Amino acid sequence: MSVTTTTTSAAPARDGWRTSLRRTVLLGRVNWTLMVRNRTTLLYAFLMPALPLVLLVVGTRGGQNANIDPSAGAIAAALLFALVFPGYYNLLSMFVTRRDELVLKRLRTGEVRDGELITSMALPGAAVTLVVAVASVVLAAVLGLPMPTNPLLLLLAVLLAIGTFAAFAIWTASWTQTAESAQLTSAPVIALSTVGFVVPLLPSAAQPWVELTPGAAVELLLRISWFGQERAGSEPGMSFVETWVEAAPSLGALAVWALLAVVVARRSLRWEPRA
């Protein structure tokens, strides 16, 4: 078989956004296939976010809309678990493993751009998080729970959170030597993500500060956008406009975390293992 090459002056590059989007989605599909092929990542991706939703079903069965607090907590937990496990931890583990095995270095010798590579690796986690969000709405409808007061705000919060946790993963990867050590290096971000659940147990002076952590901000945004609740335990019933006003500090906090994570991730990004 003979080899054919292009040796004349090549056609102008058609590297527009469509090409970039096509490559990103294609690589994202490959990453999705890899995620479901591996039992560990499959478990992290689907079982962890599903557990709170199972609790939601079990807890709500027969008690029609009795108390929205546990329901809000369960939905927030499902979303946070989707953000933390497939969104953050799987991406961190995938990036570090592929960097150490020189897969990323190899891919960068081709036409794929760096941003496409990272985005495609974040896509499976993002897809799971969005699926969890949609499944939560469907479950809420089936169980007779209230529908989101401000779906737009909810979507915005979920998308912002996906970006923030993906950037956290790339940042964490910069100081994670191996996939095994990711279990340790991921601890600070996981702590920042779950500390929101203990806010009611903290002294009142500490609560406003803790609510600025990314996990607490996501939980609060969910309560505001879905249930119109100011915080856990408060009365629901905010109007559409009030939800935007009430959500502003948490949205701002999440945006700052996202910006911070992107800046530090860009500064410390490594595509190859340390020599």
Add this chain to the structure above:
Amino acid sequence: MEQTTSGAPDATASPTLTSPPPQGPAVSVRGLRRRYGSGSTAFEAVRGIDLEVARGSIHALLGVNGAGKTSTLEVIEGLATATAGEVRVLGLDPVRQRREVRRRTGVLLQRSGFVGDLTVRETLEMWTATVTDPRPVDELLELLSLTAKADTRMRGLSGGEHRRVDLACSLSGRPELVMLDEPTTGLDPESRRQVWRLVRELREQGATVLVTTHYLDEAESLADKVSIMRAGEIAVEGTVAEIVAAAPSQISFRTPAEQLSLPTGEVSTDGELTVLRVDDLQPALTELLVTARQGGVRLDRLSARTASLESVFLDLAGDHHEKPETHDEPQETSR
């Protein structure tokens, strides 16, 4: 002339993305330096080299391990920035015009990885889907004799098969310029020959191939031009014939040299072995034989040979004392 840029000279002097010059060398390197670290721990792997690779040729970059081959190639590939100097690939800056350069080049790294859970076919499908002008996957599989392994996961491949998949990826976008960093390392003799055939076919189709290797038989068999690197510099450059012609021939024998009047040349001894290096072998050998006959001296284990790429390489390796690797037909050396 030493520019302290990151291998990215003035953009105004650069050709535009849409009108790369069709003429000129495929690769042009001027005063390239690459330094690792800083302060007292700094190490300069590439020390101001000039290199030109003609379009449609096979150019081999030879050198012992640590000579600076990969460090040079990584800058040409745009994977690393130069400490100083200027690099042009197909008339373009490989860092600032990376997208266009990537579209027209194929790269094989010395060491690289693939996702173990993907099959060979899935890996090639992924690669071909990301290039502008892809070859069909079945063509690539056939080209590298991987058809039988198409449904095998990457983690189940041998080192040689892995290398062939790597090479298939490099060729997936029909590149004008192929840069291969030790392409046959880890391959069995038949696979090596197959890769050589492939490289020759690439040239016949008009592509340019820049290959690094420390296999001398590979360079001798393939390369139109050879650059031998030593300690970050290009020590010798030319066709194999030119390099060999410029190097001294060698006569060796076991009789002590003091018994003879030796022809003009560089004499060295290694135990009982006398080695005489001469520019012109025939008259020197004739003179030696006549002198020996007249003196009644027997020249034990007399050996005479013209210079070879291997002897040049070994001379250049100098203090490194690293022997180049040869395959299949190890070449005898009189040392």
